[in-house]
Amino acid sequence: MKLLAQRLTLGLLLLLAASVLIFMGTEILPGDVAQSILGQSATPQALANLREQLGVNEPAMTRYFDWLFGVLRGDLGTALTNGQDIATAMAGRLSNTLFLACSAAVIAVPLAIILGVIAVRYRGQWPDKLISGVTLTSVSIPEFMLGYIAMYFLTVKFQIFPSVSTIHEGMSLLDKFQAIAIPVLVLVLVVLGHMMRMTRAAILNVMQSAYIETAELKGLRPITVIARHAFPNAIAPVVNVVMINLAYLVVGVVVVEVVFVFPGMGQYLVDHVTKRDVPVVQACGLVFAAVYIGLNMLADIVSILSNPRLRHRK
Template structure:
């Protein structure tokens, strides 16, 4: 078997094992939550008979192992269950919310990924000079400030004081693309600032590590300009760690938007999860946790596969 095929198959198998392990942790985590689900649904005035009937209806009297496999097999078939609080189908509700979250993450990625790579290349080109120091200082400052604080600062100065954008990022299907982009401008700006710093610094570090190689010195001795050396020789050979950090930050854009969505009241997965955590809607919490885990594992698996494929020693074994 070709080494690349073998390694990719191993990564796929490992990703599946990690997803199953994550599903076990998610299910067990919801089981050990304090309180009674039936009691939280019916309230303190519920009679013992009503509580017993609801527990029987929800399957809470069955062994935990049976409930786990019922939930897992249903999730694999696209059946995530029904929300306890409103009786709506979870898969349908999550489908709309996940689309909104991916829309927000997509536009944040479109801006942050190219900008981070460009700033990383620029910082290497002017290493230890004022552009490098300025970029490093700004990115360090942005990564040190909590994202919710950046969000509230933008709301106050940009939305309230200047009135450029709305402080509430509400979108719906009747809005045009420009109206949606105007509505999500502030949360996209916050997400861009948060992930930009990490990606830029990792890009800079990866390229600087490659710049110490002997073939880079050979390219410089041939008389190539610094920009050509970086673009043609250093960047292609630093692509593996750059792809890894980009994928990690893309996973954050999808999984870690909970705080941003709550701050800007954005109708995405994060807001949906927080709303139902407060209501102790266990099936919704389990479904959201499983989807977040799947997205994170898949993106990390893609990063591993791209790193494998970008290695010429694996593509062309002797």
């Protein structure tokens, strides 16, 4: 329990530190929001007035704490460029991204673990080599390339799935799945290799242990030895990699979203970076940081819970 509380506190502190970094990062970004709203021909007076109005002249310290307390109340501020409430605008985008990420994760995580177990069972034989080869290839190809390859076959040649993955409210769930099928496929291919290889390596590491020999000498089937005796002891490293990949699915899919015109967080962020819309960039940064820290914290907690030494004291 003490360990868990420690992890939670640490996570919150990290998040606070991340908020400082994000704020500082956006402070030193070149460019000026007033300039980009009003254009090159704006008069100095108009620029000054707009800056005053937007509140960018306040000292950085004041603005940081205003922002931070706003965030704590659930107010992410308003976008400078279009005056929309960021929290509202982001909610839709975030839920789209989470929908895409979850769909990919639900397929990729179990698949990676099963493939990892199979690779260990047949290590050095053809199934192992095939699995390693395929996943390594899919990791090595850039994701936009994978996207276009998938699009070429699944949309252009065989016309199974649409190439544009725009989803909106009012679509039925089935339609939504239909729309995101190709990006999900691409994302699965991107994250599968990493997780599968880590599963394989972690289990192989455990396979050296004396208790695996005990299990083999019990006459258990090789697959039982791996699934019952090796895998439960390899959970901690696997969970860590799984969480890093889940975080990637949420925060790192900008390219895939752009390729498939998917209305998610990535696109939202990219749009507003180009417009120098600092509050939006800050809000996105903070959400991404929260996702990363949250998932890694979850990984730590799962690792602790999966370890009987930490769960049950002597």
